[in-house]
Amino acid sequence: MKHLLATDGLDPAVATAVLDTADELKHTLLGREVKKLPTLRGRTVVTLFYENSTRTRVSFEIAGKWMSADVINVSASSSSVNKGESLRDTALTLAAAGADCVIVRHPASGAAQRLAGWLAEPGTSVVNAGDGTHEHPTQALLDAATLRERLGSLKDRRIAIVGDVLHSRVARSNIHLLAALGAEVVLVAPPTLLPYGVESLPVTVSHDLDAELPAVDAVMMLRVQAERMHGGFFPSAREYSIAYGLSERRQKLLPDHAVVLHPGPMLRGMEIASAVADSPASAITEQVRNGVHVRMAVLYHLLASEGAAA
Amino acid sequence: MSSRPRGAAGSAGERELLSAGDVARTIARMAHQVIEKTANGAERTTPPVLLGIPSRGTPLAVRLADKIGEFSGVRPPAGALDVTLYRDDLRRRPPRALEQTQLPADGIDDRVVILVDDVLFSGRTIRAALDALRDHGRPRAVQLAVLVDRGHRELPIRADYVGKNVPTARTEGVSVLLAEIDGRDAVLLRPSEAAETPGEDS
Numbered sequence A: 001m002k003h004l005l006a007t008d009g010l011d012p013a014v015a016t017a018v019l020d021t022a023d024e025l026k027h028t029l030l031g032r033e034v035k036k037l038p039t040l041r042g043r044t045v046v047t048l049f050y051e052n053s054t055r056t057r058v059s060f061e062i063a064g065k066w067m068s069a070d071v072i073n074v075s076a077s078s079s080s081v082n083k084g085e086s087l088r089d090t091a092l093t094l095a096a097a098g099a100d101c102v103i104v105r106h107p108a109s110g111a112a113q114r115l116a117g118w119l120a121e122p123g124t125s126v127v128n129a130g131d132g133t134h135e136h137p138t139q140a141l142l143d144a145a146t147l148r149e150r151l152g153s154l155k156d157r158r159i160a161i162v163g164d165v166l167h168s169r170v171a172r173s174n175i176h177l178l179a180a181l182g183a184e185v186v187l188v189a190p191p192t193l194l195p196y197g198v199e200s201l202p203v204t205v206s207h208d209l210d211a212e213l214p215a216v217d218a219v220m221m222l223r224v225q226a227e228r229m230h231g232g233f234f235p236s237a238r239e240y241s242i243a244y245g246l247s248e249r250r251q252k253l254l255p256d257h258a259v260v261l262h263p264g265p266m267l268r269g270m271e272i273a274s275a276v277a278d279s280p281a282s283a284i285t286e287q288v289r290n291g292v293h294v295r296m297a298v299l300y301h302l303l304a305s306e307g308a309a310a
Numbered sequence B: 001m002s003s004r005p006r007g008a009a010g011s012a013g014e015r016e017l018l019s020a021g022d023v024a025r026t027i028a029r030m031a032h033q034v035i036e037k038t039a040n041g042a043e044r045t046t047p048p049v050l051l052g053i054p055s056r057g058t059p060l061a062v063r064l065a066d067k068i069g070e071f072s073g074v075r076p077p078a079g080a081l082d083v084t085l086y087r088d089d090l091r092r093r094p095p096r097a098l099e100q101t102q103l104p105a106d107g108i109d110d111r112v113v114i115l116v117d118d119v120l121f122s123g124r125t126i127r128a129a130l131d132a133l134r135d136h137g138r139p140r141a142v143q144l145a146v147l148v149d150r151g152h153r154e155l156p157i158r159a160d161y162v163g164k165n166v167p168t169a170r171t172e173g174v175s176v177l178l179a180e181i182d183g184r185d186a187v188l189l190r191p192s193e194a195a196e197t198p199g200e201d202s
Helices: A012-029 A054-065 A085-098 A110-117 A136-152 A167-179 A209-215 A235-246 A285-305 B020-038 B058-074 B124-136
Strands: A044-049 A070-075 A101-106 A125-131 A158-162 A184-188 A204-205 A219-220 A258-261 B017-019 B051-052 B078-080 B110-118 B140-150 B160-165 B173-179 B186-190
Touching: A012 A167, A044 A167, A054 A101, A054 A125, A054 A136, A054 A285, A054 B173, A070 A235, A085 A110, A101 A110, A101 A285, A110 A125, A110 B186, A125 A136, A125 A285, A125 B078, A136 A167, A136 A219, A136 A258, A136 A285, A136 B020, A136 B110, A158 A167, A158 A209, A184 A209, A184 B051, A184 B058, A184 B078, A204 A209, A209 B186, A219 B160, A235 B110, A258 A285, B017 B020, B020 B110, B020 B140, B020 B160, B058 B078, B058 B110, B110 B173, B124 B140
Parallel strands: A044 A070, A044 A101, A101 A125, A158 A184, A158 A219, A184 A204, A219 A258, B051 B078, B051 B110, B110 B140, B140 B160
Antiparallel strands: B017 B186, B173 B186
16 A cells, blocks of 8 residues: 555455554554554655644644654645645645655545656655545545444444535545445435435435435444534434434434444534534544544554565 | 465475383473472572563463473463564564464563473573563563574574583474364474574574
């Protein structure tokens, strides 16, 4: 693996290898005195974020540091990007300065893919940490890790992805990864928040949350991304919440073993009720914890080996 | 490193160094040596912790612990210590899958830790294991038990308990087969063709 740009087209064997590595890392770090592995000593990882982020950036930074890589954080607002430097020039500068891996978040879909093309010559690895409404592959991997932990295997499990699928790169990455790992995915959303071409995705679509809940093994709630909405996608926040929010009443419709996920940041009371988010069925803090191990595993597979075949 | 079957039976020029019976007797002898050296079973001594290095060190550690328990009445805990993340040859090879690490629940602080591996070769695996141990705690002492010592050390490392010393050429291959992984017990010497490079199964 040279880059991690998308889960669409990711070899299920590679995805499984990353998840297995993450499991072992989690296990080996549990209760240890020194939470640091020497594996990536001397490697330099740069996070290049053109959008706000807490959990993803911190998670990548901790992952890199626990693997002993040197991690440098660049955010667009405090860098030469502010002076008008292009993404390409910024990336080439980082590569020339010695970055072995650039982790990029960008508001434009496809930015990570372009970056990988520009950085092919210096040989720098690129990890997509979210590009526009396209993909966020490490989030999907950590969701899969969390589901595997709670449910055993993903084979033939039924996962509902609920809410603003249209603007969600998390949903897109999860759809491809979960399908590749053998799960059934059902999208539950108002017609206005489903992406164009949804019929070509490996999913079924529903508009009735109450009808779907009794048959699912997990439900993944998505944040309503007001910052990407220009126009009326639903009449009001209250109406959205009533139709598609995971309330306490709705949680009772779920089977006992069902897991509740949310990629964060959560809008409590909008897409998910506070009591549901804090209930034992919720794996939301585990998702964050697993995120570090999954990102360590990704960095390991990208950077540990110099002569690795793509 | 993986559970690939080693040295398929009957390949040309392969020589059996230890039979299944020899392997069992060797492990029994090593168990006696461990008991003698660590005074296992005696009053007021904490039993040592046996940590196998995956993949074949892990079942070896369990067998050794069973034998020590049988002979001394006190079975020391056996676990596994994966050293993949501490290896010095990671950059040169495609990414390896990680193996299990399993330490005793009460840790390894102030215990005698005995590392267990199948073949001692360059010593690089043991160096990685020593580094890994340091991140898990501070043992009172670390010892090393190997079923086969084939020479060609690249580091100042020696074993405390050796099943069999086998003088080899660097280009030859030594394979330890264990029933838990390979379906039968044996130690085989392969001629130069599929030579293992030092630092691999060392």
